[in-house]
Amino acid sequence: MTATDLPPGCGDQEITKAVILIGGPQKGTRFRPLSLDVPKPLFPVAGVPLIQHLIEACVQVPSVKEILILGYFASDEITPFIGEIRPLYPTVRIRYLQEYTRLDTAGGIYHFRDQIKAGNPSSFIIINGDVGGDFPLQEMLEFQSNLKASGKTPLLTILATEATRQQSVNYGCIVENKETHAVTHYVEKPETFVSATINCGVYVCSLDIFPIISKIYATRQQLFYEGKIEENGETWESIALERDIIMPLTAEGNLYVYHSNRMWSQVKTAGSAIYANRQYLAMYRRRQPDRLAGCNKGKGDTTPRILGDVYIHPSAQVHPSCLIGPNVSIGKNVTIGPGVRIRESIVLGDTVIQDHTLIRYTIVGWNSYIGKWSRVEGTPCDPNPNKPFAKMENVPLFHEDGKLNPSITILGCHVRVPSEVVVLNSIVLPYKELSRSFSNEIIL
Amino acid sequence: MMKSEESSIIGNMKALILVGGYGTRLRPLTLFRPKPLVEFANKPILEHQLDALVDAGVRQVVLAVSYRAEEMEQELKTYAERKGVKLIFSHETEPLGTAGPLALARKYLESDSEPFFVLNSDIICDFPFKDMVAFHKNHGGEGTIAVTKVEEPSKYGVVIYDEKGKVESFMEKPQEFVSNKINAGLYILNSKVLDRIELRPTSIEKEIFPVMASSQQLYAYELKGYWMDIGQPKDFLTGMCLYLQSEGQNSETKLKFRAGAGIVGNVLVDESVKIGSNCRIGPNVTIGKDVVIEDGVCIKRCTVLSGSKIGSHSWLDSCIVGWKCKIGQWVRMENVTVLGEDVIVDDEVYINGGKVLPHKAISSSVSVPQIIM
Numbered sequence: 133m134t135a136t137d138l139p140p141g142c143g144d145q146e147i148t149k150a151v152i153l154i155g156g157p158q159k160g161t162r163f164r165p166l167s168l169d170v171p172k173p174l175f176p177v178a179g180v181p182l183i184q185h186l187i188e189a190c191v192q193v194p195s196v197k198e199i200l201i202l203g204y205f206a207s208d209e210i211t212p213f214i215g216e217i218r219p220l221y222p223t224v225r226i227r228y229l230q231e232y233t234r235l236d237t238a239g240g241i242y243h244f245r246d247q248i249k250a251g252n253p254s255s256f257i258i259i260n261g262d263v264g265g266d267f268p269l270q271e272m273l274e275f276q277s278n279l280k281a282s283g284k285t286p287l288l289t290i291l292a293t294e295a296t297r298q299q300s301v302n303y304g305c306i307v308e309n310k311e312t313h314a315v316t317h318y319v320e321k322p323e324t325f326v327s328a329t330i331n332c333g334v335y336v337c338s339l340d341i342f343p344i345i346s347k348i349y350a351t352r353q354q355l356f357y358e359g360k361i362e363e364n365g366e367t368w369e370s371i372a373l374e375r376d377i378i379m380p381l382t383a384e385g386n387l388y389v390y391h392s393n394r395m396w397s398q399v400k401t402a403g404s405a406i407y408a409n410r411q412y413l414a415m416y417r418r419r420q421p422d423r424l425a426g427c428n429k430g431k432g433d434t435t436p437r438i439l440g441d442v443y444i445h446p447s448a449q450v451h452p453s454c455l456i457g458p459n460v461s462i463g464k465n466v467t468i469g470p471g472v473r474i475r476e477s478i479v480l481g482d483t484v485i486q487d488h489t490l491i492r493y494t495i496v497g498w499n500s501y502i503g504k505w506s507r508v509e510g511t512p513c514d515p516n517p518n519k520p521f522a523k524m525e526n527v528p529l530f531h532e533d534g535k536l537n538p539s540i541t542i543l544g545c546h547v548r549v550p551s552e553v554v555v556l557n558s559i560v561l562p563y564k565e566l567s568r569s570f571s572n573e574i575i576l
Numbered sequence: 577m578m579k580s581e582e583s584s585i586i587g588n589m590k591a592l593i594l595v596g597g598y599g600t601r602l603r604p605l606t607l608f609r610p611k612p613l614v615e616f617a618n619k620p621i622l623e624h625q626l627d628a629l630v631d632a633g634v635r636q637v638v639l640a641v642s643y644r645a646e647e648m649e650q651e652l653k654t655y656a657e658r659k660g661v662k663l664i665f666s667h668e669t670e671p672l673g674t675a676g677p678l679a680l681a682r683k684y685l686e687s688d689s690e691p692f693f694v695l696n697s698d699i700i701c702d703f704p705f706k707d708m709v710a711f712h713k714n715h716g717g718e719g720t721i722a723v724t725k726v727e728e729p730s731k732y733g734v735v736i737y738d739e740k741g742k743v744e745s746f747m748e749k750p751q752e753f754v755s756n757k758i759n760a761g762l763y764i765l766n767s768k769v770l771d772r773i774e775l776r777p778t779s780i781e782k783e784i785f786p787v788m789a790s791s792q793q794l795y796a797y798e799l800k801g802y803w804m805d806i807g808q809p810k811d812f813l814t815g816m817c818l819y820l821q822s823e824g825q826n827s828e829t830k831l832k833f834r835a836g837a838g839i840v841g842n843v844l845v846d847e848s849v850k851i852g853s854n855c856r857i858g859p860n861v862t863i864g865k866d867v868v869i870e871d872g873v874c875i876k877r878c879t880v881l882s883g884s885k886i887g888s889h890s891w892l893d894s895c896i897v898g899w900k901c902k903i904g905q906w907v908r909m910e911n912v913t914v915l916g917e918d919v920i921v922d923d924e925v926y927i928n929g930g931k932v933l934p935h936k937a938i939s940s941s942v943s944v945p946q947i948i949m
Binding site for chain 2: 453470471472473475487488490492504505507509552554556571
C-alpha cells in the first residue's frame with residue numbers, strides 16, 4: 133500500500149479534512165490542577181501544546197487542506213492560540229468551531245457536517261484530543277482508498293494498537309477478521325478480556341457516515357420528544373462515535389482496523405503528560421532533532437550540560453553549570469540558576485528555579501518559584517518496560533486505604549517553594565506558598 | 577603557677593572510665609569500631625574525657641572495657657605517650673554493670689587513699705573536675721555525684737537532694753515529675769566506697785548510691801554548663817551543637833573554628849579538608865580529616881567523619897556521615913540519617929532518617945526513616 137497505488141478516479145484535486153475533538157472545560161478534570169490555568173488542549177508537552185502536536189500530525193498529510201477543531205471551550209480560550217500558530221502552517225486552514233453544548237464525538241461532527249463536507253473531501257480524519265502519538269495518517273488514508281479501489285465500501289478505518297490483556301479492558305476493544313481487517317466485534321471498556329487490539333481514538337472516516345448519524349439523530353429526537361430518553365446531564369443530541377456508531381455497525385462489515393505499533397498514549401491525567409513529553413521528545417529525535425537542546429553545538433560555555441532528549445525554549449535562561457535531562461521540557465522565559473539538576477520533568481513558562489535544586493518527575497506550573505537546595509520529586513507511573521505493549525497506568529489519585537497514591541509531583545501556577553525543603557509525590561494547587569516540606573499530600 | 581595549683585587540688589587522683597559494652601545505641605557507627613574511638617568534633621569521644629582529666633592533673637586512668645580492648649589499647653598508645661598519662665586497661669570477661677568494674681580495678685584505685693573519678697564514657701560537658709574536687713573535699717562525704725538539669729527527666733535517673741547538696745534519694749526514670757536534676761554520670765568517690773562493692777554484676781545507680789545516700793555519704797554537685805549523653809545519634813548531634821556553641825563562646829578555646837565565605841556559625845573543619853566553591857557550611861558542622869566537599873554543597877548540623885566525599889549540590893542536615901563514605905551529587909539527607917563506614921550514596925538519592933550499615937551502596941531513595949541492612 134503506497135501512495136503510488138492511488139485508485140483511478142481520485143484525481144489530483146483530492147482533498148482530505150481533519151477534525152480534532154477537544155471537548156470542553158468539564159473534560160480534563162483529571163488533568164487538574166494544570167487544567168485550572170489553561171484549557172487542557174493548550175497544555176504544552178515537549179514545548180508544544182498538546183493540540184499543536186495533533187495539528188502537526190495532520191499537516192504532515194499532503195492532502196489535508198483544512199483542520200477543524202471542535203469543542204465547547206469558550207471561543208476566546210482557543211481562538212487566540214489558533215491565530216498564533218496559523219502562520220506556522222500556511223498551507224492549511226485551521227479553524228475552531230465551538231459546540232453550543234457537549235455533543236460528544238459523533239454529535240459534534242454531525243452538528244458541523246456542512247463545514248466538514250464543504251469542498252467535497254473524499255474522506256476526513258478524526259482525532260480524539262486526549263491522545264498523543266506518532267499517527268500513520270497518510271497510511272490510513274491509503275489503506276481506506278485501497279479498500280475502495282478493491283470494491284469495498286469502508287465507512288470508517290480505526291487506528292488500533294496492541295495492549296496487554298490486563299490493560300486492554302480500559303480501552304475500546306476490537307475483534308477483527310485477520311485477513312480482511314474488518315471489525316467483527318467492538319466493545320468499549322469491557323469487564324472481561326475481549327481483545328488486546330485497542331482503539332487509538334484516531335479514524336479515517338467516509339462522508340457516508342453523515343446519513344447514518346442523521347438517522348440516529350432523528351431516532352433520538354423522536355424518543356426524546358416521546359419522553360423515552362432522559363437527559364442525564366447530557367443532551368439527547370450527544371452522540372458517541374464508539375457507542376452509537378461503531379458498536380451497532382460491526383455487523384455491516386464496513387468498519388476496518390489499521391494496526392500501528394508506533395508511539396501512542398492517552399493524555400488524560402497530569403501524570404501522563406510526563407510520559408507524553410518523553411514520547412514526543414523521542415519523536416523530535418527521529419524527525420526534528422533541531423528542536424532538541426544540545427543540537428546547536430558551538431555555543432561553548434553558555435549552554436548547560438544536556439543528557440538525552442531535552443527541549444529548552446530559546447528565551448529560557450539556563451545556567452551553564454546545570455545538568456538537564458533526559459526528557460525535560462523548559463518553557464518560555466524560565467530562569468534556572470547554577471547547579472540545578474532536572475530530569476523527566478516539564479517546567480512551564482516564567483518560572484524561576486534557584487541554585488542547586490533538584491527536580492525529578494515533576495510538572496512545575498507557570499510563574500512558579502523554587503528556592504535553593506530544594507528537592508521537588510515525584511514517582512513515575514510509566515508503563516512497565518518489561519511488558520510488550522504495556523500502556524501507562526492511569527492509577528486513581530487515592531489508594532483503597534485512602535492514602536494518596538505516589539505519583540508525579542505537580543506544582544500549579546504561581547506556587548512558591550522555599551529553599552532547602554523537599555516536596556515529594558505531592559500536588560500543589562495554584563498560588564500556594566509552601567513554608568515547609570511535604571510528602572504524599574494534596575496541598576490546597 | 578597554674579600547674580602547681582592544679583596538682584595541689586587533684587594531687588595523685590586517678591580516674592576510671594566506664595568504657596563498657598558494644599555501643600549498640602550508636603550503631604551503625606559502632607559496628608566495627610569501639611564507640612570511645614568514634615570521633616566527636618574531630619576527636620575520639622574518649623579523648624575528650626581523657627584530655628579533660630589530664631588537664632585537671634590526673635596522670636593515671638583505668639579504662640574499664642569489656643570489648644575490643646586490644647584495638648583500643650593500640651589506638652590509644654601514642655595518645656598516652658604524647659600526653660604523659662598512664663592508661664590501664666581493666667578487661668571484664670563478663671558484663672559487670674556500672675559498679676562491678678570498680679571492684680575489678682580495685683587494686684589500681686586504692687593504691688593510695690586519694691578519692692578517684694568515675695566517668696560514664698558517653699558524657700560530654702565542660703568537665704569542671706577541679707571545682708568538683710573542691711566541692712567533694714568541702715562536704716567530707718564518701719561520694720560526689722554530678723547532676724545536671726534536663727527538660728525531660730523521665731528518661732534518666734533523677735537525684736533528690738537538699739540545699740547543701742546532700743542526696744536523699746534516687747528515682748530511676750520517674751513517671752511523675754519529681755525533679756529536673758539527673759545523674760550526669762560523673763562521680764568522685766573515696767576509696768572507702770570500694771568496700772561497698774563486690775566483684776559481681778552490680779549497678780552503681782541502683783545498688784550502691786541509694787545505700788550511700790541513706791548513710792548520708794553522697795552529695796550532688798550541680799554542673800553549670802551544657803551536658804549531653806551522646807550515646808545515640810540524635811543526642812550525638814545535639815551534643816555536638818552544645819559543644820561547638822560552648823567552645824565558640826569560650827575565649828580560651830583550643831579549637832580552630834573555620835571562618836570565611838560560605839561558612840555560617842560554629843564550624844570545625846580539619847585542615848586537610850577541601851571545600852569547593854559556592855558551598856554553605858554551618859552552623860554546627862564538624863568535618864574530619866581528608867574529607868572532600870565539592871561545589872555548591874550545603875551542610876548544616878552534621879558530623880562528617882574522615883575520608884568521606886560529598887558530591888556537588890548535595891544538601892545535608894542533621895546527619896552523621898561515617899568514615900570513607902561517598903555521597904553523590906544532588907543528594908539530600910536529613911532527619912538524623914547515619915551512614916556507617918564506606919557507604920556509597922548514588923547521585924540524586926534522598927535519605928530521610930536512614931540508618932545505613934557499613935559498606936552499603938544506596939541507589940534509590942529512602943523517604944521514610946528506616947534501617948538499611
